[in-house]
Amino acid sequence: MSRYTYPxxxxxxxxxxxxxxxxxxxxxIGVPTSQTGPYAALGEQVxxxxxxxxxxxxxxxxxxxxxxxxxxxxxxGNPEVGRRAAEKLATEGxxxxxxxxxxxxxxxxxxxxxxWDAIYVSVVNKTPKLTGDSCTPRTFRANHSxxxxxxxxxxxxxxxxxxxxxxxxxxxxxxxxxxxxxxxAATKTGKSITTELYAPLGTADFAPYITQLRDSGAxxxxxxxxxxxxxxxxxxxxQFGLVxxxxxxGHNFVASSIIKAVGTDAVGFWGNVxxxxxxxxPNNEKFVAAWRAKFNADPTEYEGExxxxxQAIFEAAKKAKSAKASDIAKAFSGLTAETVYGPVTMxxxxxxxxxxxxxxxxxxxxxxxxxxxxxSFDSKAATPPPSGECKx
Amino acid sequence: xxxxxxxxxxxxxxxxxxxxxxxxxxxxxxxxxxxxxALYMLGAYIGxxxxxxxxxxxxxxxxxxxxxxxxxxxxxxxxxxxSDRNPLVTVIVTFGVFLVLEDIxxxxxxxxxYTLDPPAALAGVVEIGGNPFPAYRLFIxxxxxxxxxxxxxxxxxGRTGLFVRAASVDPSVAAMCGVRTDLLGPAVVGLGAAxxxxxxxxxxxxxxxxxxxxxxxxxxxxxxxxxGGLGSFVGAFVSAMLLGQMQxxxxxxxxxxxxxxxxxxxxxxxxxxxxxxxxxxx
Numbered sequence: 001m002s003r004y005t006y007p008x009x010x011x012x013x014x015x016x017x018x019x020x021x022x023x024x025x026x027x028x029i030g031v032p033t034s035q036t037g038p039y040a041a042l043g044e045q046v047x048x049x050x051x052x053x054x055x056x057x058x059x060x061x062x063x064x065x066x067x068x069x070x071x072x073x074x075x076x077g078n079p080e081v082g083r084r085a086a087e088k089l090a091t092e093g094x095x096x097x098x099x100x101x102x103x104x105x106x107x108x109x110x111x112x113x114x115x116w117d118a119i120y121v122s123v124v125n126k127t128p129k130l131t132g133d134s135c136t137p138r139t140f141r142a143n144h145s146x147x148x149x150x151x152x153x154x155x156x157x158x159x160x161x162x163x164x165x166x167x168x169x170x171x172x173x174x175x176x177x178x179x180x181x182x183x184x185a186a187t188k189t190g191k192s193i194t195t196e197l198y199a200p201l202g203t204a205d206f207a208p209y210i211t212q213l214r215d216s217g218a219x220x221x222x223x224x225x226x227x228x229x230x231x232x233x234x235x236x237x238x239q240f241g242l243v244x245x246x247x248x249x250g251h252n253f254v255a256s257s258i259i260k261a262v263g264t265d266a267v268g269f270w271g272n273v274x275x276x277x278x279x280x281x282p283n284n285e286k287f288v289a290a291w292r293a294k295f296n297a298d299p300t301e302y303e304g305e306x307x308x309x310x311q312a313i314f315e316a317a318k319k320a321k322s323a324k325a326s327d328i329a330k331a332f333s334g335l336t337a338e339t340v341y342g343p344v345t346m347x348x349x350x351x352x353x354x355x356x357x358x359x360x361x362x363x364x365x366x367x368x369x370x371x372x373x374x375x376s377f378d379s380k381a382a383t384p385p386p387s388g389e390c391k392x
Numbered sequence: 393x394x395x396x397x398x399x400x401x402x403x404x405x406x407x408x409x410x411x412x413x414x415x416x417x418x419x420x421x422x423x424x425x426x427x428x429x430a431l432y433m434l435g436a437y438i439g440x441x442x443x444x445x446x447x448x449x450x451x452x453x454x455x456x457x458x459x460x461x462x463x464x465x466x467x468x469x470x471x472x473x474x475s476d477r478n479p480l481v482t483v484i485v486t487f488g489v490f491l492v493l494e495d496i497x498x499x500x501x502x503x504x505x506y507t508l509d510p511p512a513a514l515a516g517v518v519e520i521g522g523n524p525f526p527a528y529r530l531f532i533x534x535x536x537x538x539x540x541x542x543x544x545x546x547x548x549x550g551r552t553g554l555f556v557r558a559a560s561v562d563p564s565v566a567a568m569c570g571v572r573t574d575l576l577g578p579a580v581v582g583l584g585a586a587x588x589x590x591x592x593x594x595x596x597x598x599x600x601x602x603x604x605x606x607x608x609x610x611x612x613x614x615x616x617x618x619x620g621g622l623g624s625f626v627g628a629f630v631s632a633m634l635l636g637q638m639q640x641x642x643x644x645x646x647x648x649x650x651x652x653x654x655x656x657x658x659x660x661x662x663x664x665x666x667x668x669x670x671x672x673x674x
Contacts, residue, residue: 038604227505235507257505
């Protein structure tokens with residue numbers, strides 16, 4: 001008998017220990033994002049960062065002792081498919097939803113959150129509607145809205161000598177919204193808009209648009225295209241010689257995944273930079289070091305944003321002392337959390353995270369394009385007040 | 393005006409080369425090949441990888457030849473068994489092939505975008521009517537017309553071309569006359585796939601490479617074949633050119649309707665002439 005005593009005791013102690021850990025209800029995260037479709041490359045980055053954040057938290061003993069469980073769904077970049085994917089995740093208990101790429105998907109999810117008893121934390125959706133007329137007590141945006149990007153573009157635009165501008169955007173809620181916001185900012189600073197063009201999603205050949213932009217006589221160009229469309233446009237515009245003489249500002253264009261594909265043809269393009277590995281906060285330096293150790297590369301913009309969204313969720317769960325979506329929603333509203341951006345606050349009025357933002361430009365270094373942050377704006381300058389359209 | 397017409401011509405000729413592959417396969421095998429978009433994508437990716445190492449010409453050849461081989465394998469394994477099945481079965485099976493190839497591309501090359509620069513000799517612009525026009529786009533028009541000419545000459549005047557036409561009309565009578573129809577199948581499907589591969593790699597310097605590129609273009613190439621009449625080269629040519637011009641002028645004069653125009657035209661043709669522009673009535 002005696003020779004069994006020790007192993008049995010060991011076994012018992014192990015079961016007891018794991019039993020104690022399992023008592024805390026796990027924090028179940030659902031990620032309805034684009035695994036296929038035009039935004040698959042962005043979805044891949046978001047998934048990588050979310051899984052990284054979860055693994056890091058679990059290695060440190062979980063969030064307040066709660067294990068973080070992540071489950072991925074596929075929204076295919078389509079609101080209806082996204083709604084179904086999120087519903088499946090929510091019914092399986094993954095009620096903390098995060099990570100949709102398309103704004104249209106984010107808006108579709110936010111209408112269903114009460115029914116699913118879930119919350120949705122945007123880390124990529126930019127449409128002002130999400131924190132405007134379509135806001136809900138269960139919807140949160142932990143990334144920059146279009147309005148925030150425009151808020152930092154306006155001072156730059158006022159100083160710019162380029163007078164006549166043209167707009168090319170993707171023909172859906174985000175592209176149209178971005179174009180309209182730029183138009184308003186441009187008119188306010190005394191610039192004129194000569195042409196506004198919106199290309200349907202899935203446009204591959206931009207030649208007819210490029211010809212019109214060239215004929216418009218504009219000196220500056222606002223580009224609100226995403227994913228492969230942004231890349232195709234930039235390459236083709238360069239081949240037509242369109243962008244050589246123009247000031248080009250790409251909304252969400254100056255991002256590693258796009259610049260890498262476009263190559264040196266993007267040199268000189270201006271853009272908002274929503275996250276950069278070069279942000280100087282202790283939190284970010286720690287994150288970048290851990291990321292480099294694992295992936296041997298700097299985190300991209302989308303990876304940094306998704307990671308920071310997870311940091312905010314973890315802080316909210318700690319404050320709520322609960323893994324239940326409704327408790328986390330209550331704790332999240334008005335929460336000040338330490339993230340890669342430094343201390344940021346989830347504004348209670350419309351659930352927009354007040355955070356810093358950056359303006360950058362593509363430069364050439366050793367024959368390769370690199371993103372340089374030209375100006376930083378603190379949370380106060382970067383976050384315009386609530387639009388007043390949000391009634392929770 | 394002129395630049396617009398040229399823009400339409402570029403896209404139209406690319407669509408034509410792509411859909412002639414569909415037409416070839418349908419003509420002989422009566423298989424509506426839904427995997428065609430994936431073949432186009434695979435050609436682009438293989439050509440891209442080769443072009444990076446051995447130059448653009450090698451990439452174009454590799455894209456075409458590799459896809460020719462893929463086509464031969466596809467015919468022996470899949471299409472041969474599909475030729476007298478229910479059309480719905482062929483649609484499901486070839487769509488399955490499409491998904492498999494798309495996943496292969498994703499696991500080998502990943503989901504990120506790639507772009508290929510045009511070869512140095514074609515990288516510049518040419519002045520046309522006082523406006524710069526990319527030389528590479530003119531090359532696309534030239535290359536597509538060359539491929540179309542070779543195909544037409546071969547089918548009309550070549551001995552094997554005659555066999556293909558004979559087997560398309562009636563395989564059993566052609567076989568009785570001594571045509572080796574069992575060899576024609578792999579050859580024609582291989583050629584169709586090679587056309588898809590060629591158009592993929594030729595498109596690479598102006599359309600970036602990404603895993604959704606196959607499904608994006610598949611729809612349009614089907615619209616081309618349906619409007620032209622499945623199995624008709626002349627029809628496919630006319631409808632590809634028509635679609636290219638519609639795209640170019642539609643986005644200028646009717647931007648709200650531009651993306652709908654191809655489908656409106658298709659519906660109209662299907663009502664007015666269900667067999668398509670160049671199709672024979674059944």
